[in-house]
Amino acid sequence: MDSQTILYSAALAVPALWVVWSALGKKKQLPYPKGPKPYPLIGNMLDFPQSQWQQTFTEWQKKYGDLIHVNLLGTPILIVNSLDVAEELFVKKGQIHSGRPRSVMSSEIMGWTWNVVAMDPGPRHQAIRRIFRESVGAGVVATHDPLILRGAENYVISLHGYKGSPVDLSVAGVASVVITLAYGPTVYKDHGKELTKLNQAALDQITDISTKLWVVEFWPSLQHIPEWTPGATFKRVGAHGRRMQERIHWWPWEEVNARYKEGRSGPCIAVNYIEKGEDQELAQDAIGMMYAAGVDTTSATVINFMYAMMTHPHLQRKVQAELDSVIGHGRLPTPNDRPNLPYADAAWKESIRWHPTTPVGIPRRTTQDDVYRGMYIPKDAMVLFNIGFMLRDPRIFENPDEYRPERWFEPGSENLPDPNSAAFGFGTRACAGRFLAERMGFCYAMSVLAAYDIVPIKGKEVKDVRKTVYEDAVVSRPVGFECEFVSRSNLAGSLLGEH
Secondary structure (H helix, E strand, O other), X not given: OOHXXXXXXXXXXXXHHHHHHHHHXXXXXXXXXXXXXXXXXXXXXXXXXXXXXHHHHHHHHHHHOOEEEEEEOOEEEEEEOOHHHHHHHHOOOHHHOOEOOOOHHHHHHOOOOOOHHHOOOOHHHHHHHHHHHHHHOOOOHHHHHHHHHHHHHHHHHHOOOOEEOOHHHHHHHHHHHHHHHHHOHHHHHHHHHHHHHHHHHHHHHHHHHHOXXXXXXXXXXXXXXXXXXXXXXXXXXXXXXXXXXXXXHHHHHHHHHHHHHHOOOXXXXXXXXXXXXXXXXXXXXXXXXXXXXXXXXXXXXHHHHHHHHHHOHHHHHHHHHHHHHHHOOOOOOOHHHHHHOHHHHHHHHHHHHHOOOOOOOOOEEOOOOEEEOOEEEOOOOEEEEOHHHHOOOOOOOOOOOOOOHHHHHOOOHHXXXXXXXXXXXXXXXXXXXXXXXXXHHHHHHHHHXXXXXXXXXXXXXXOOHHHOOEOOOOOOOEOOOOEEEEEOOOHHHHHHHHO
């Protein structure tokens, strides 16, 4: 029998064995959630989008509903298009739907096994999240306000007289706080720029691999083939990623340890655990993820807010009027001012709703079979969240495509869902660094408005905000966003004089 005949026979045997197994032992199954009709063997490989997932999922929602099932080469995938479904399955039943999908590329090949975001629930995952709670949780995050305020001042100064894309300056501004908080002021002073560049390169690669379908994910045994094998692009990409991962994990931790022994590390989270003499391996893992878990998303949230302000100048003036009334012109806002800034708070919240920075969220995995409204939810299904649609769901939000902070003051607004509940994740898998990210993001954004008018660069005005294109990435910002920061008082100048 030649090899072609063997392969042909094997291909026929797979569906035949499935039929036999079903007939012998499997109970009649409830229907899966609706979705595009699968092809034999390959499932929905030809239907699943190679890019622009949110747009496709939103179109499917109109046709198939709030919970969609597709199959990719035997892997079941669920797409959640409703906050109600997310609440019922991933908050109320979080104990059975809080796994993470296995990623051969990121875990086995690149070595990100210490990434708490991608870990399955268990003792190690809980221990790392405990370190986040102890370090930047709701009960302690305010202790970091002096560092956040210094970071906001430096960020405002960096924007003085600037015109162009605010992305790099925003990333650097947020990174300065996170790296200093994690590893101390001397590590940031000596290596802050290099650490920022390294982490951003790793995040860019993670984004790239997360939005592609790699053959090794469907045939994990391929991870063992030599790197020089024709077509093994994933091996070469993975090898580069592993080198970056190892440097991110070990280099700053070794730097702060060396400085601590020399008595020049300065206060930071790493030193707290070095001095305790316990949980150091867990602390290394947790602190190593603080950058990845917070810098890109926080800076992108600030950028998306600034874009909303630039494209809605009349609303920008309303936020600034409130800032001037409550704070005056002599200082920047602090996190403690937020309760006295209801319109600014609504504008920030509306920006997160209008365009969340993670429009398809972080995938999950079901850890046991379940039934939802008469539909079968299989174990080990990958779950994707269409957060971009959830926060523009016309059944919940009137005129959802409009950026309108006033919606949060209208009758019945108390019944609207908080956008942060979706933007930071659901239930027990909500972002571990969310309290720091939210506190820092709001402070940075309002500090910019206190000091500057955010205006379009002449000749680059946005003609129709409805046609804005956003990055097709895990963390999403408006493509080509450029602006100018025009001083609206002597506040920025006085800050410059103090430094």
